[in-house]
Amino acid sequence: MVAAAFTDFMQQVVSGLASGGIYALLALALVIIHRSTGVINFAQGEMATLSTYIAWALIAHHAWSYWPAFAATLVLSFIGGVGIHRVVIRPVERGSVLRIVIVTIGLLVAINGFVVWQWSGEPQQLQSPFGTNVYDIGGVIVAAQDIGTIAVALGIVLLLWGLFQFTKVGLALRAVAVNPEEARLVGVRVSWMLALGWGLAALLGAVAGMLTAPTVGLDSNMMAAVLIYAFASAVLGGIDSPIGAVVGGLAIGVLLNMLSFLSQYSAFDWFTEELRLPMALLIILVVLLVRPQGIFGRPEVKRV
């Protein structure tokens, strides 16, 4: 009995880490953009959906094989992110918060519309490069898809970390997030750094989307729920903290799966699959009310 519960538990943990990895990637995208430009990009999910459709189109309509399509999509998404910043965000960057929010909402609506317009809203299949095998590790059934997802997410996060910590560009990006005026004085082209941030965020979103599609199915609203989970992760971890985004994402993924696991016991049987989303939203509310800066964030100092 205990052994069965344990393997069940571990299975939920592993798949929780996999979905958490996806939330972490999208949350990281949100954090990068917020840290550098102070904007919450409500369109991040739709951008990811668009990227995933591009990958799918390359594979399904142009007979590309998976990994080249993956790479090309990353490149195109990066360029797209840079482009969106230069064209759409830069003109309103210095304006009021409200104006920027409306612009990202306009992006959300327009991109979502474009995806439907170009490829129709019908659900599509994006094959997974990891196959549908499952492995039995000490009694715990683990899907190759989950392992692959965790590996890719981890890999991207590490690469990004390397970029930020060890390269000149990464240092400049961090400097811009801390003190953009100062960064200009040492010669950093701040505007391009911000665009670079958007490019990286778009790239992260593309990975998140391509990892989501095989299990959830590709359609125009694929990332809507993931975006909410990503918000919850970013808020939980700290909206300006990249570490927070990753930890928050994994935590949310595992937590929600834990609730699923526990729902078989009477104390938790109120938790149904439909409550996953409201639960994430509740987490957002609670964190914002109790500790708005999240786990790793620093409290905002009100400047007098």
Add this chain to the structure above:
Amino acid sequence: MRTLLELDAVAARYGPVQALHDVSLVVREGEVVAVLGANGAGKTTTLRAISGTVSRSGAIELDGKQLKGGPEAAAKAGVAHVPEGRGTFVDLTVTENLKLGAYTRRDRGVKADIQRVAEYFPWMLERGSQRAGTLSGGEQQMLALGRALMSRPRLLLLDEPSLGLAPMIIREFFRIVRRLNEDEGLTVLVVEQDARIALNASSRAYVLEVGRVALAGTSDELRDDENVRRSYLGY
């Protein structure tokens, strides 16, 4: 000594507010020149006009070439601006702050230069991984100076370095600035509220009043003229 920096009829504004009306000054290579005046006289704005941080009109020439564009261009041209309030990157480490100073450089001498800077500030090597925000005010001012040096600037702009620092630290700071000027020939333009210490550290000075140059002369002259001291410099 040849002219390194020349401002001719420079005007600058913050939106609708005209901060500089007509400022002309000259800094020769290897000099330390001070810009003095009361609050609001336009001292900081003058530095900002040079580094391109504020919109300005008039001619600003560095070594005969017009300085155009924003701070990024000025940095590339060899102007290092240490702003009011130090401007350290508080969330980054001491070493990272220094590295950022060398951002516009493409050569390989950056690591060696960190050692060179450390000769003036040995503690920067020992505490390289300390977060800049946890440094004291004086240490941050030194770090800002160190960062400026990392770009191997042709012109160093210092904006009110004494602000908020204890007298001993201020003296130490200016001592280092004088050393840099004497040993390495670094050209410095320093803006100061504390006229006394600025005059001690410089060879020439300009006094600004309401966005214009009211007075100019050698630091000795200005220091020795009691009238000037009392009317313009406050002591």
Add this chain to the structure above:
Amino acid sequence: MTPRTQRLAGFVAFAAFVAFVLVLPQFISDFKAREYAYVGIYLIALLGLNILTGYTGQISLGHGAFMAIGGYTTAILMAGNEQFGGPVAGGLQDVWTLPIAGLVAGLSGLAFGLPALRLAGLYLALATFAIAVALPSTVKRFEEFSGGGQGIQLFGLPTLTGSNAAATGDDFSAPATFDLLGITFTQNDWMYYLTWSIALVMFAGAWLILRGRTGRAFRAVRDSETAAVSSGVSLARYKTLAFGISAAYAGVAGGLFAIASAFVNPDTFPIALSIFLLVGIVVGGLGLLAGLVFGAIFIAFLPLWAQGQDLGSLLPDRIIEETQKPGGPAIVYGVVLILLMFVLPSGVGGLFRRVGGRITSRRYSRSK
């Protein structure tokens, strides 16, 4: 112009507007009257949101939730016992539910406003966003109160004024009519007059609130919280009050929405509605009546224009074809939104203010 002349001119402009509103149904089709009724509903909600965001600077991406509270309150009170056991035996006549809808929503606004004090700017936007997204699922969960996924059907209920007209009107070519106070109304005209008379009254109410001490306090909070506190303005009281008032307005709008649509279900008030409300006040321009009217029109009609209706004759067929494909209208909507933010950052109201709306702007804009 002296201030007194300006104020007089303002009254005249307002009177002209009221006259225009009253007379309009004579000149438009019955169906259009219904569309303009929705404009009136959105205007009420925008008046409220404007008090919150335009005046105290608190951004809400969740006002659709307050509309939902008002809408469901109205529906539950109207439903009586037949459908699902509402609290009032025979159901309450629709019009009388509106003040209650406003009150219930207003109290919820106060209740939310208090903890919301801890949040600012984007964090508040995010929190309100979360509430608005969660609401439909939560409503579905509590079936006993809300009718669950099916919602509450109001069509044909006796408590719906004029609904007996719908019941007797078999001939769909002519609009069904009913008599009230000696005047013959069509259902749509009735909705139009109901919403607009309430909208105009509530506008006057907002004006009264805002021109006095409360309004000044609100503006003080928006312009500088520290200055406001040092002048003795209680941040907590006024920020919470603003939430309550704006929620009450949204509640009334929601109640009217329920009446106009003749039903409510969890999908009647989706997150899109909350977003569109915010879009409405930003596009309309914070703080100006004329702007808010345009904002309401924008929310109500842009989706239709985007599909090529009404404006269709102005554009070549090829373009209309493309934009009418699924997803096309959304692209147009999004792009128009973005372009508006570039071109008219202070919204249409800002444009009016610049071009010469000194008359109307005196009444609603910040005191200099």
